[in-house]
Structures are given as C-alpha cells and as structure tokens.
Amino acid sequence: MQILSGIKQYVQRISTLSRNTKLYLVATILQGLSFGIWGVIFNLYLNLPEVGFQLDFIGNMFSAGAIATGLEKRGRVYEIVNGILNHKQYGKADLSGMKKAE
Numbered sequence: 001m002q003i004l005s006g007i008k009q010y011v012q013r014i015s016t017l018s019r020n021t022k023l024y025l026v027a028t029i030l031q032g033l034s035f036g037i038w039g040v041i042f043n044l045y046l047n048l049p050e051v052g053f054q055l056d057f058i059g060n061m062f063s064a065g066a067i068a069t070g071l072e073k074r075g076r077v078y079e080i081v082n083g084i085l086n087h088k089q090y091g092k093a094d095l096s097g098m099k100k101a102e
Contacts, residue, residue, distance in 0.1 A: 014022070039062075045051065046058045 014025075017025075043058065043062070046053050046061075047055075
C-alpha cells in the first residue's frame with residue numbers, strides 16, 4: 001500500500017507541472033527508450049557471425065562511448081564536486097568556483 005500511495009503522490013506532483021515541463025519529460029523518456037532499443041539491436045547485430053567483430057572489440061566500442069559521454073559532461077561533474085566541497089567547508093554551495101559562499 002505504501003508503494004501505491006507513493007505513486008499516487010508522484011502523479012499528483014507531475015500534474016502540477018506546466019505543459020512544457022510535461023512535454024520535456026515525455027520527450028526525455030522516449031529518447032532514452034529509443035536509445036536503449038537502438039543499443040540492444042546494434043549490439044545483437046554486431047554479435048552476428050556474418051559481421052565478424054569479436055566480443056572484446058564490441059565491449060571496447062561501447063566503453064569508449066561511455067567514456068566519451070563522461071568526458072563531455074566533466075564540466076558539470078566539476079561543478080557538482082565544487083558545490084559539495086564548498087558546502088562542507090563554508091556551509092553553502094557556491095557553484096561559480098570563483099568566491100567563497102557567505
């Protein structure tokens with residue numbers, strides 16, 4: 001019963017969002033779903049004997065993609081770590097990295 005009440009509360013919170021926010025959430029969910037489906041189908045294709053790729057190559061290829069995604073977002077990671085460290089040291093998060101939070 002606790003799970004159902006949590007889902008009901010979540011749906012109520014979603015219903016208070018603006019139309020654009022709801023459309024953004026739906027688009028993000030559909031994009032993630034489509035990337036997941038594409039990844040599975042592509043991985044199955046690469047495993048076909050006719051294609052000829054070895055399993056270690058396929059693993060390296062997908063790992064390189066994940067690492068590239070992580071490097072692309074490293075600026076955001078830096079800002080999050082900076083905010084956490086400033087919060088611990090000064091009691092407030094300062095995401096600019098330029099001055100102490102007061």
